[in-house]
Amino acid sequence: MDINEDILIRYIKGECSADEQAxxxxxxxxxxxxxxxxxxxxxxxDYTGLKTNAxxxxxxxxxxxxxxxxxxxxxxxxxxxxxxxxxxxAAAVLFAFFIGHQFSARPDTDLSNGGAHVFTASEGQxxxxxxxxGSLVTLNAGSSLTVPSDxxxxxxxxxxxxxxxxxxxxxxxxxxxxxxxxxxxxVLGTIFNIRAYPDETQIVTxxxxxxxxxxxxxxxxxxxxxxxxxxxxxTKNVEKRTVNSKRINQWSVGRYVFEDVVFGEVxxxxxxxxxxxxxxxAEDFEGQHFHGVIKKSSSLxxxxxxxxxxxxxxxxxxxxxxxxxxxx
Numbered sequence: 001m002d003i004n005e006d007i008l009i010r011y012i013k014g015e016c017s018a019d020e021q022a023x024x025x026x027x028x029x030x031x032x033x034x035x036x037x038x039x040x041x042x043x044x045x046d047y048t049g050l051k052t053n054a055x056x057x058x059x060x061x062x063x064x065x066x067x068x069x070x071x072x073x074x075x076x077x078x079x080x081x082x083x084x085x086x087x088x089x090a091a092a093v094l095f096a097f098f099i100g101h102q103f104s105a106r107p108d109t110d111l112s113n114g115g116a117h118v119f120t121a122s123e124g125q126x127x128x129x130x131x132x133x134g135s136l137v138t139l140n141a142g143s144s145l146t147v148p149s150d151x152x153x154x155x156x157x158x159x160x161x162x163x164x165x166x167x168x169x170x171x172x173x174x175x176x177x178x179x180x181x182x183x184x185x186x187v188l189g190t191i192f193n194i195r196a197y198p199d200e201t202q203i204v205t206x207x208x209x210x211x212x213x214x215x216x217x218x219x220x221x222x223x224x225x226x227x228x229x230x231x232x233x234x235t236k237n238v239e240k241r242t243v244n245s246k247r248i249n250q251w252s253v254g255r256y257v258f259e260d261v262v263f264g265e266v267x268x269x270x271x272x273x274x275x276x277x278x279x280x281x282a283e284d285f286e287g288q289h290f291h292g293v294i295k296k297s298s299s300l301x302x303x304x305x306x307x308x309x310x311x312x313x314x315x316x317x318x319x320x321x322x323x324x325x326x327x328x
Contacts, residue, residue: 003027008038028309038309039292120144121162124275126254126296131158134169135176138252141272142197163195165252183216183231192223193249200268203231208245254296260289266307267324274300276320284326285311 001007001023010016011024028035121127121139128138129145132152139145143162151158156171160180168176170189178185180196181203190210196203205214205228212223219238221229228241228248247257256269263285267278273296290310294303304315304322312327 001027003031003034005037005041008034008041012038012041025309029312035309116146116148118144118146122275123272126252133171133174133176136167138165140164140195140251141275160194160196162197163193163251165191165193165249167191181231181233182236183214186213186215187211193245193252201233203233205229205231206243206245206248208249251296256294256296258290258292258294260291263288263290263311266290266294269294270300270303270322274303276300276317276322278322278324280324281326 001020003024007016007020007024011021016024028038119127119129119137119139121141121143123142125141126138127143128136130136131147133156135156137145140163143160143164145161145164146159148155148157152174154174156174156176158176158178160178164178166176166178168187168189168191172188174188176187176189178194180194181198183196183203183205185192185194185205187210190212191208192210192212193206193208194203195205205212205223207223207225207227209225214221214223214229216231216238217236221238221240223229226242226245228243228245230239230241232238247259250257251269256273258266263280264282267280270276271278273294288311292306292310294306298306300317300322304317304324307313307315307324313324314327315322315324
């Protein structure tokens with residue numbers, strides 16, 4: 001079967017028969033050009049589904065957004081618009097998702113810590129909250145933020161375990177300080193992301209807007225937009241990188257973008273976002289790197305099917321346990 005863009009669109013929308021799905025997956029595995037086309041079409045679907053206002057849909061506006069986002073010279077406009085016309089449906093589903101999660105934060109009072117409030121995002125959830133100073137914080141799955149009861153009165157210090165995206169309200173006198181493991185980040189008002197899960201060997205800080213003062217063990221770095229600081233917890237080594245901060249922070253809107261990552265990183269996200277334990281053999285995926293998009297609104301099965309497109313695997317789901325095997 002010749003896989004053209006019409007068939008790819010039907011595959012993305014879940015309209016292919018079982019035989020057609022099998023043929024599409026087979027050709028995507030063996031045809032890198034076709035796979036890149038699939039990723040771009042899928043990215044267009046995911047992106048517009050996240051950005052579309054389900055109650056004020058404008059086809060031309062959506063097309064302009066996608067043109068700004070992607071280079072889609074291989075796609076005829078009327079074909080892509082078939083996807084965009086259905087993006088309003090995806091947006092409605094995602095709207096329901098965010099309403100269900102935006103206010104899911106429930107503070108626990110830690111009386112042993114001066115009455116501090118601890119906000120948590122359970123495994124499998126993303127939680128958004130607004131602090132007393134108006135700062136917006138999005139907690140990734142399996143994360144917690146400790147906020148003193150006197151936050152905003154003389155100080156704006158918080159403690160993070162896990163990953164969070166911060167949009168800090170500007171205050172000319174009160175520094176906003178985040179303590180995460182062995183590092184501290186100080187700002188007056190800016191947008192940044194910190195990943196500091198206790199079971200990981202690195203603490204990663206990424207700046208999106210503004211200026212951040214990063215420090216740890218006597219080391220100080222002034223961060224600027226699109227700079228990332230990677231701190232190795234074991235060796236205390238510090239690495240500075242230039243990255244696309246908006247891509248990295250996509251998780252905060254329910255969308256994880258992989259670019260040249262090892263399989264273990266994909267597994268970590270699946271375990272946290274779907275609250276499952278994945279059994280896999282690292283040696284089976286040694287040397288492999290992955291590219292793709294995972295949506296928080298997708299089911300576990302849909303995400304695993306996407307992995308099958310990336311690499312030949314088999315999987316089984318038994319309650320909260322997932323077994324993934326590399327097919328030879």
